[in-house]
Amino acid sequence: MATLQLASWATNLTFTDLTEPVIAAAVNSVYNWAGCAIxxxxxxxxxxxxxxxxxxxxGPPTSSILGSNGSTSDEYADAQLAALINGIASHIDDYDDTHLETDHPSGRPVASALLAVAEWQGPVTGREFLTAFVAGVEAECKLGLGVTPEHYDVGWHITSTTGSVGAAVAVGKLIGLDTARMQNAIGVAATQVVGMQEYFGSMTKSFHVGRAAQGGMLGALLAKNNYTSSMQGLEAKYGWLHVVSTRENATAYFDQLGDVWEIEKNTFKPFPCGIVLHPTIDAAIQLRNETIRQGKDILSVKSINLQVNSEVLVLTGKADPTTGLEGKFSVYHAAAIGYLYGEATPAYFTDDAVKNSTVIEFRKKVNVTTDDEQFNKDQATITLEFDDGSTLEKHIEHAIGSLENPLTDADLMKKFINQVSRQIGEVRAAKAHAAFKAIVNMTDVGQLRAMY
Amino acid sequence: MATLQLASWATNLTFTDLTEPVIAAAVNSVYNWAGCAIxxxxxxxxxxxxxxxxxxxxGPPTSSILGSNGSTSDEYADAQLAALINGIASHIDDYDDTHLETDHPSGRPVASALLAVAEWQGPVTGREFLTAFVAGVEAECKLGLGVTPEHYDVGWHITSTTGSVGAAVAVGKLIGLDTARMQNAIGVAATQVVGMQEYFGSMTKSFHVGRAAQGGMLGALLAKNNYTSSMQGLEAKYGWLHVVSTRENATAYFDQLGDVWEIEKNTFKPFPCGIVLHPTIDAAIQLRNETIRQGKDILSVKSINLQVNSEVLVLTGKADPTTGLEGKFSVYHAAAIGYLYGEATPAYFTDDAVKNSTVIEFRKKVNVTTDDEQFNKDQATITLEFDDGSTLEKHIEHAIGSLENPLTDADLMKKFINQVSRQIGEVRAAKAHAAFKAIVNMTDVGQLRAMY
Structure with missing residues (x-):
């Protein structure tokens, strides 16, 4: 009954069902997505x-390419193209938000599909948009919880594999599908399973997000026109949950729809790379600052000794990255640039940055040992050993950006402005920030693009 | 090395590598596909x-919708739309060809993507087209062999899950990708795994084929423009073969590329439904003819007792289909219409046909017992019991359309004309048959659409 349960819940959801924290989390998630996409x-x-x-x-250019900066003809595209491009752009920096229990940036395919359709089919109010967004995010997170960790462990990229269904639910909600059509939409979305971890470190990782947005949107639109799929696409023997996971009781989380809001558990990344690298970067930055405070030469480090959970090496063990995208999957690179520069913005995950000779030299100084008893995935300890034999150590209990140590509103704004400015300049970045932050009161979200 | 091996083989393949039987099989496969699509x-x-x-x-309408019959504006679309629509149309009747070892209609996504790109990027000669087609079919079949039967058994729709890669290889071959770009193309295609068996009996089953064609084509085109994915998308730990199958040594079949031609093993369906139903239909038709020959009233049958392999009930156990598409997954319906009408063309798998009261009455007379020791999937025995107590029995050792009992060229032509005529009339059907049959000598396959 999971498909019916999800479809019924989503079609009946109203803005008044959303609590204040849910709305706040949704607004932050949407505007952080927009920052990434720009x-x-x-x-x-x-x-x-x-x-x-x-x-x-x-097709007719109805929907905006968020980060475009050229002529009017580049700024709008049809809804499918906009979903693909905004989806790719929003994920390429690995700078999105993360639902920690399922280890996936929720809402990327959802937002990419939803804004494109809202602009095309509008006017859509901010409240309608956020209600549909929350429906989609809850759908994908409940689905993700149902198959965690087996689904991820076997190699699927959960962001896009669940995101396709989330996008279908969100778009289906926005265009007013009834429950049966919503079930069909979920089916068409669920049968398109896009994304494997082998493609991490390449452009294809981001393609997963854009393609999931397209596939989910297509599911909702086909269902609206009475394209048939299945009434039990998720729970059937040969449906999504069983085909992509061996987990028992995978549908249990659907009982919590509307009671436990997954979007509230979203965290925001302070660094543009996989979440498992964040404790390492956090420690490296703090140690750099401490090194300078103590009057030591930061270049006099002999070795950077890192202790982490074993998953860190599984996901980000590339010792010798050759592109910026590969750098996001190298704990060696992360430790090196965190320590060398005292920050880890997108500028340090470019092709040039990974080829810098000092960075290469420092990557070689990084030694990694793993200890799953002492270290959760959001923990790390770095011990620096200097040429003079002295040492400095830093333990991170909860990395910055975790639920226990979240980014503040000011941090989020700084992050948005930083990443958006490099593409459209500071003045427009500030305008974009103001526009997306105020989305809840808009009478037509289709006006967003013209506001920055 | 499987990805490199496949990419290298495909990029180096030339028309002169193809044997006469391979070319003949390719022509038949393409023209049978065209018949299904029209x-x-x-x-x-x-x-x-x-x-x-x-x-x-x-986008600009460069590529044909094969079965369109209206104004010029309906007959051409951009290559992605044409691939989607021709892919859906070619599979909706379940009338395609089948690679029996992997139980999948090979070449549907391949042909759907390839013709659309050939028309768009042409001129492409018949020889170039067939070479690329064979490359794609061999790719998907070797991939399918590598994961059979585990992949299918868990619920994937192997036609589209492997077809996406086949389409990428074929299109990549046609547009002249080098080996590295071909590897990237395979990666983008492989990470899009479309199709689960839960959607059998609905329109979404055919969507799988169209979407796989689009996804594979997109993989080739992105790779051409230097979009990166992986050099080992198939064999890597978190790549296609391991994520969608538990099979060991899954890459072994790639060693046979160019030595064992899978396309030669293609068979053609005499009936528009899953291959496991064919022995049942074959037996039912023969028993009807025998009943009449003996002067009995065909309506005086009390029970239709069927013995088959257990897989038949797993795949086609719908006792009470309510749509034509569901009828294709009902062994009860197949036995009933085969016996009642003495044939099983698309006309007997429509919504009206499954709702016919006599058909419903006869479906209820069908009893199925399974026996995996006595019956392979291409075998069946039906025992009729008449009201007067007499019986008639027919055992099918190899169903018509199997490798051991294939359709003749005349059968194939009759099938093509029959299915195509219902959409575009007999005169154009004959022209279409002549055009596609002569594809090997064409200087530009883009002229096909104008020839019928």
């Missing part, structure tokens, strides 16, 4: 995808 | 998909 558009991946697909996705 | 366009699914996606896939 800033990420400066990378190669979304542009290659846009050039490649322009010959087909050539 | 005839299947009369169904709802491709039309709903076309109407739904027209707002976005609105």
């Amino acid at each position: 800033g990420g558009y400066s990378q190669d991946a979304p542009r290659i995808a846009q050039v490649t697909t322009q010959p087909f996705f050539g | 005839g299947g366009y009369s169904q709802d699914a491709p039309r709903i998909a076309q109407v739904t996606t027209q707002p976005f896939f609105g």
Whole structure:
């Protein structure tokens, strides 16, 4: 009954069901997504995808490319192309928000599909938009919880594999599907399982998000036109939950829909890379500051000795990254740049940054040992050994950006402005921030793009 | 090394590598696909998909919708839309060809993507087209062999899950990708795993084929523009083969590329439904003819007792289908219409046909027992019991359409004309048959559409 249960809950959800913390979390999630989508558009991946697909996705330009900065003809595209490009751009920096229990940046495919459809099919109010957004995020997170950790452990990229269903639910909600059509929409979305971890460190990781946004949107639109799929696409023997996971009782989390809000558990990344690297970077930055405070030469470090959970090496063990995207999957690179520069913004995960000779030299100084008894995934200890034999140590109990040590509103704004400015400049960045922060009161979210 | 091995083999393949039987099999496969795509366009699914996606896939109309029969504006679309619609139309009748070892209709996503790109990027000769087609079919079949039967048994729809990679290889071959780009193309295609068996009996089963065609094509086009994925997308720990299958040594079949041609093992369906139903239908038709020959009243049958392999009930156990698409997954329906009408063309798998009261009455007379020791999947025995107590029995050792009992060229032509005529009439059907049959000598396959 999981598919019916989810479809019924989503179609009946109203804005008044959302609590204040849920609304606040949704607004933050949407505007953090927008920041990523605007800033990420400066990378190669979304542009290659846009050039490649322009010959087909050539429908009337109804929906905005968030980070575009050129002529009017570049700023709008049809809803499918916009979803693909904004999806890729929003994920390419690995700077999104994260639902820690399922280890996945929730809301990326959802927001990418939803804004594109809202602009196309609008006017859609801020409240309608946020209600549909929350429906989609809850859907994908409940689905993700149901298959965690087996699904991720076998190699799926859970962000996009669940995101396709989240996008279908969100778009289906926005366009007013009834429960049966919502079930069909979930089915079409669920049968498109996009994303494997082998593609981490390449442009294809971000393609997963854009493609999941497209697939979910397509599911909702096909269902609206009476395309048939299944009434039990999630729980059936040969449906999503059983095909992509061996987990028992995978549907149990659907009983908590509307009682436990997953979006409240979202955290925001302080660093543009996988969440498991954050304690390492946090420790490295703090040690750099301490080194300077003690009057030591930061370049006089002989070795950087890191203790972490074993998952860190599984996910981010690339010792010798050769591209910026690979750098996001190298704990060696993360420790090196955190220590060398005292920050870890997108500027330190570029092709040039990973090829810098000092960075390469410092990556080689990093030794990693793993200890799953002493270290959870959000913990790390770094011990620096200097040429003079002295040492400095820092233990991170909860990395910055974790639920226990979250970014403040000021941190979030600083992050948004930083990443958005590099693409559209500071003045427009400030305008974009103001626009997305005030989304709840908008009478037509289709006006967002013109506000910055 | 499987990804490199496949990419290298495909990029180096030339028409002169193809043997006569391989070329003949490829021509038959392409023209049988075309027949399905033209005839299947009369169904709802491709039309709903076309109407739904027209707002976005609105690029220049470079590629043909094979079964369209209206104004010029309906007959051509951009390559992505054409691939989707032809893919859906070619599979909606379940009338395609089948690679029996992997139980999947090979070449549907491949042909759907390939013709659309050939028309768009042409001129492409018949030889170039067939070479690329064979490359794609061999790729998907070797991949399918590597994960059979575990992959199918867990619930994946192998036609589309492998077809996406096949389409990428075929399109990549056609547009001249080098080996490294071909590896990237395979990666983008492989990470899009579309299709689960829960959607059998609904329009979504055919969507799988269209979507796999689109996804594979997109993989090739992105790779051409230097979009990065992985050099070992198939064999890596978190790549395709391991994520979607538990099979050991899954890459062994790649060693046979170019030595064992999978396309030669293709069979062609005499009936528009799953291959496991064919022995049942074959027996039912023969028993009907025998009943009449003996002067008995065919309506005086009390029970239709069927013995088959247990897989038949797993895949086609719907006792009470309510739509034509569900009828294709009902061994009860298959036995009933085979016996009642003495044939099983698409006309007997419509919504009206499954709701016919005599058909419903006869479905209830069908009793199924399974015996895996005595019956392979291509075998069946039916015992009729008449009201007067007499019985008639027919055992099928190899169903018509199997490798041991294949359709003749005349059968194939009859099938093509039958299915195509219902959509575009007999005169055009004959022209279409002649055009596709002569594809090997064409200087530009882009002229096909104008020839019928």
